[in-house]
Amino acid sequence: MSEVSVQSIYFEEAGPKNTAHTLEVAKRRADELGVGTVLVASTRGGTGVQAAQLFQGYNVVIVTHSTGFAEPNVQQLTEENRAAIEAAGAKILTCQHAFGGVNRAVRRQLGTYLTNEIIAYTLRTFGQGMKVCFEIAVMAADAGLATVGEPCIAIAGTSRGADTAVVLVPAHAQQFFDLHVMEVLAKPHLGDFERNRKKRVKEVTSWQ
Numbered sequence: 001m002s003e004v005s006v007q008s009i010y011f012e013e014a015g016p017k018n019t020a021h022t023l024e025v026a027k028r029r030a031d032e033l034g035v036g037t038v039l040v041a042s043t044r045g046g047t048g049v050q051a052a053q054l055f056q057g058y059n060v061v062i063v064t065h066s067t068g069f070a071e072p073n074v075q076q077l078t079e080e081n082r083a084a085i086e087a088a089g090a091k092i093l094t095c096q097h098a099f100g101g102v103n104r105a106v107r108r109q110l111g112t113y114l115t116n117e118i119i120a121y122t123l124r125t126f127g128q129g130m131k132v133c134f135e136i137a138v139m140a141a142d143a144g145l146a147t148v149g150e151p152c153i154a155i156a157g158t159s160r161g162a163d164t165a166v167v168l169v170p171a172h173a174q175q176f177f178d179l180h181v182m183e184v185l186a187k188p189h190l191g192d193f194e195r196n197r198k199k200r201v202k203e204v205t206s207w208q
Contacts, residue, residue: 006183014127014188016161019047022186023054026153026165029185030058035167037152039063039140041132045081047162051155052088060090061145063136066097093145098138098173099131119176127187129164132156137170137179146170151182163188 009025011018030038037059042048048062062085067075075094085092097104103116113121123131133154140146148171155165165186171179 006185008184009186010189011163011186012189014129014158014163014190016047016157016159016163018163018186018188019050019157019161022155022157022162022165023051025186026155027054029165029167029183030055030153033151033167035151035153037061037146037150039133039136039146039152039154039170040162041136041156042081043076043160045077045085047155047157047160048077048090048092049081049084049088051162052085052090055090056088059145060088061136061140062090062092063139064092064094066100067094069097091145093136093140093143095139095143098135098142127164128158129156129162129187130166133164133166133168134179137168138173138176141170141172148172148175148178153185158188 009021038051038055039061040048040051040063042062043065052060052062064077067073070076082092099116099120101116103114107113107117120131123134133156136156137146137154141148146152149169151167151169153165153167155162157163163186166181167183167185169180169182
């Protein structure tokens with residue numbers, strides 16, 4: 001029976017200090033596999049700049065927060081980082097979050113969770129970065145910037161920076177369950193487990 005051995009990096013702590021190593025691990029595996037598309041989550045754009053410069057020659061898609069995510073009419077990607085990303089030849093995708101949107105409005109207004117955010121919480125059991133890797137893969141596929149059925153590398157992080165990288169086959173939102181993770185290249189060992197646990201306790205208490 002044939003098998004494939006792939007090195008996986010598990011960081012002791014989550015966060016931006018793992019960004020450079022995560023990108024290096026992803027780049028090495030992309031070269032080994034001949035994967036041409038790299039998806040990277042970036043809020044203000046610092047991680048996006050690093051990725052765009054490292055992966056020059058690849059189809060690099062930097063996925064930002066939707067405009068209005070933090071406050072109405074505000075896009076968190078800085079103009080300086082946008083210019084640097086584009087100068088390195090990468091694309092920038094800004095659109096509705098695959099696991100947010102109207103579902104989040106229902107939760108905030110009515111205090112109840114719908115399917116999108118239930119999926120998000122389930123994926124967070126693997127870490128915040130893993131949830132975001134799934135999310136940006138769907139967003140990029142729906143925007144026509146990642147090819148459904150072809151492996152790509154998705155990179156994301158916990159709050160800021162990058163600490164998670166996977167090889168996956170993206171899918172459109174309407175075929176979400178066709179999305180397939182092939183390899184986990186890097187992730188935090190515990191990630192933001194404790195923060196998420198406290199957040200869940202607070203939310204449950206506030207509903208009573």
